[in-house]
Amino acid sequence: xxxxxxxxxxxxxxxxxxxxxxxxxxxxxxxxxxxxxxxxxxxxxxxxxxxxxxxxxxxxxxxxxxxxxxxxxxxxxxxxxxxxxxxxx
Amino acid sequence: xxxxxxxxxxxxxxxxxxxxxxxxxxxxxxxxxxxxxxxxxxxxxxxxxxxxxxxxxxxxxxxxxxxxxxxxxxxxxxxxxxxxxxxxxxxxxxxx
Numbered sequence: 001x002x003x004x005x006x007x008x009x010x011x012x013x014x015x016x017x018x019x020x021x022x023x024x025x026x027x028x029x030x031x032x033x034x035x036x037x038x039x040x041x042x043x044x045x046x047x048x049x050x051x052x053x054x055x056x057x058x059x060x061x062x063x064x065x066x067x068x069x070x071x072x073x074x075x076x077x078x079x080x081x082x083x084x085x086x087x088x089x
Numbered sequence: 090x091x092x093x094x095x096x097x098x099x100x101x102x103x104x105x106x107x108x109x110x111x112x113x114x115x116x117x118x119x120x121x122x123x124x125x126x127x128x129x130x131x132x133x134x135x136x137x138x139x140x141x142x143x144x145x146x147x148x149x150x151x152x153x154x155x156x157x158x159x160x161x162x163x164x165x166x167x168x169x170x171x172x173x174x175x176x177x178x179x180x181x182x183x184x185x
Contacts, residue, residue: 001113001131001166003099032096032117032129046105046163057099057113057131059163063150067105067163080163081104086115088097089140 003030003083004058006050010042018073025050025079027058032088043077044068055083091130091146092119092172094185095138099131107162114138114168116146123175123182132166133157143184145170 008026015022023045031037034055043058046067050056056079058064064078065071093116101108112134118126123143130146135156138144146168147153153167154160175182 001164002129003131031127032115047103049103057101059165061150061165063153063163063165065163066150066161071161078163081099081101081108081113083099083101085100086097087100088115089095 001057001059001080003034003086004028004043004056004079005030005034006052006054006056007040008052016074018070019075022068022073022075023048027056027077027079029058041077043079044075046078046080047082050079050082057081057083090169091148092121092123092175093117093130093132093144093146093168094119094125095140095142095144095168096129097140105163107157107159107164108133111157116144116168119143121177123184130166132168133164134168136168136171138168138171143172143175144168145172
């Protein structure tokens with residue numbers, strides 16, 4: 001799982017079955033110092049509460065689809081938590 | 090599996106229900122010489138590891154789901170061991 005910042009939202013009317021009602025957000029993956037790390041990706045919002053500007057953590061690959069209400073959906077990144085705090089020692 | 094060092098914790102209130110009550114560790118990734126690679130992973134803690142400890146990280150979904158005991162868990166990275174000693178090419182790697 002990795003940190004990311006929500007950069008925006010995405011709306012799609014025509015979607016593959018199972019993706020109805022799923023919120024899509026544009027997220028920028030971050031490195032450990034919270035600097036942008038790689039390309040922006042579109043992630044499904046599995047907590048249904050994340051919004052632009054928030055620090056979140058994202059799960060990728062097959063596990064992303066498991067975060068959704070229907071587990072067999074074509075999703076490869078999902079937001080699974082909104083970060084309150086990162087304590088680096 | 091990957092070698093990592095626990096750098097801290099990640100606190101989250103709003104999360105997928107599978108993460109409720111689970112500790113999330115911010116782990117810096119290390120190479121085979123025990124050196125920091127610059128990468129990191131946020132991992133679920135399965136062994137009660139603490140900051141500064143060198144750990145064994147599983148970054149694979151099927152195994153992770155088995156560790157947390159839920160076949161539907163959207164979890165991929167889990168800390169599954171605390172490393173006591175590492176030997177590469179017959180040399181013991183100093184773990185800080």
